Amino acid sequence: MRKGSCLVCGTLAMKLCSGCKTALYCNRGHQKQDWRSHKEYCVKVQNAKNTFDAILFAADEIEPRLVKIPWEFKEGEWHDLDRSVWFKNPRSFVRNLSVSPTLCFLYDDHFGENGSQRNGCIDVFTGGNPGRPWAGNILALRKGDSDLYDFFDNVDMDEDFLPLVRFFERYGRRG
Incomplete structure (x- = not known):
């Protein structure tokens, strides 16, 4: 059985959503309480x-978690990710930024101008000292077997989490 933090209260949770198999809750009441925001x-x-497995650094949460990103092949054979659940601001500009030869993440490049909430997850995991302030949701994926930006693959939380944290600690620092 998978363990993690309840999406509502942050305590240890072992009740997995039967639909998406990614959301965790500590009890049925919290699952019902969260359904309105979780349903989409x-x-x-x-x-x-x-779907691809991705690590979500949610702006309004303090612990990153695995999520699934729906995708389909588009003409020209590239992965078209359905990011709409995580990037809702009509004034956002979602970009792909390379972390390493194998990792990248998607973020709202206009977060400084469109009022996006500061990213609590990144603040927690960098000890409150990221290399630069980050806001809005951030989705991390592995790069696919291509030099192109639009090919992706599943992340592995055990292997990919620490390199992402190190990136957020260093990116934007001078010297």
Whole structure:
């Protein structure tokens, strides 16, 4: 059984959403309480033909978690990710930034101008001292087997988490 933090209260949780199989809750009451905000994501994941595992650094949470990102092949054979659940601001500009030869993340490049909430996850895991302030949601993925930006693969939380934290600690620092 998978363990993690309850999406509502942050305590140890072992109750997994039966739909998307990614959201964790400590009890049925918290699962019901969260359904309104969880429903859009859950339905998209259930209906998706293809998904990638990604690490979500949510702006309004303090612990990163694995999520599934629906995707489909587009003409020209590139991965079109459905990022709509995490990037809702109409004034956002979602970009892909390379962390390493194998990792990248998606973030709102306009977070400084569109009022996005500071990213609590990154603040917690960098000890409150990121190399630069980050805001809005951030999704980390592995790069696919291509030199192009639009090919992705599943992350592995055990292997990929620490390199991402180190990146957030250093990126933007001078010297």
